């Protein structure tokens with residue numbers, strides 16, 4: 108049974124040791140980083156840089172603690188993410204969100220090149236076939252995966268598995284474009300985008316939120332470019348009139364996340380990845396959306412483990428025991444105490460990604476929770 112170390116977000120005493128940064132330091136000592144990483148070893152600290160409007164990422168203050176702890180054992184950490192927009196723009200977004208060399212004490216670099224084309228095609232599994240793993244993540248010998256736990260349009264729940272799967276592969280590949288990178292997961296599902304003209308009030312939010320400009324309006328009619336659409340689901344999500352419907356295959360999508368995560372993990376020797384899940388500012392949507400809504404659940408704390416399945420299951424168990432927050436999307440959706448908030452918000456079989464990860468041998472859903 109894997110061990111998952113947990114520090115609550117509550118600060119019951121007014122001293123540093125009871126703060127979240129202080130507790131994170133304690134967690135990093137407890138797990139024994141020197142048992143996983145070596146002096147002089149290059150270590151990727153993988154996180155999500157956020158977007159211009161989605162500021163609720165893993166806070167730079169926490170990333171700094173991870174970097175400092177790795178430096179204390181003599182390792183050479185750097186902070187990284189794959190690009191969703193052009194690399195120089197993404198570095199500027201990271202900078203605006205407080206992620207830079209000065210704040211973190213380590214280089215901040217793009218994992219798949221400034222154009223997102225630096226990747227290595229690897230065999231994944233029966234659903235995806237191949238995926239384009241970011242070359243830096245492929246080549247680096249060790250990694251600490253720092254994941255902001257939250258809800259997600261397509262995955263329902265987003266934590267370490269999604270950070271590895273969507274965040275460890277590129278958006279595109281030189282030989283086959285965007286459909287064999289991150290898009291290979293997004294594009295799962297058949298069917299046309301359905302637009303209901305009677306419900307549409309022409310607010311144009313769907314057009315604005317589309318990362319690929321696949322939606323335009325002409326003479327008050329939607330024009331959807333299915334050839335470039337990668338079925339990310341943002342347009343459907345932001346439509347407040349339920350005027351858009353994008354059919355998908357939720358089960359295959361969840362299983363594809365586990366498959367991609369396994370491919371990324373497979374580029375490391377056993378015992379060379381550490382997972383830290385931050386259950387803080389738990390917003391309903393992904394950190395790549397153009398805005399971050401208020402949290403749906405109070406801050407819960409930080410979990411750390413060397414088992415990706417255990418850390419995910421423990422995170423979900425904590426989320427399901429928490430009560431929904433007032434004046435949030437949870438209230439809009441009338442989520443009651445004790446209800447499955449993730450299911451109620453997104454209606455996605457989110458647990459499948461964790462079950463599939465266990466089936467693929469990535470870890471165990473049985474864990475021992477050790478609270479510090």
Ligand code: SF4
Nearest residue numbers: 317336338339340342
């Ligand atoms: S699913 Fe919608 S938002 Fe996403 S790429 Fe396609 S049209 Fe654009």
Ligand code: SF4
Nearest residue numbers: 307308310311313346
């Ligand atoms: S978001 Fe919905 S209501 Fe607004 S323009 Fe798009 S389809 Fe119409």
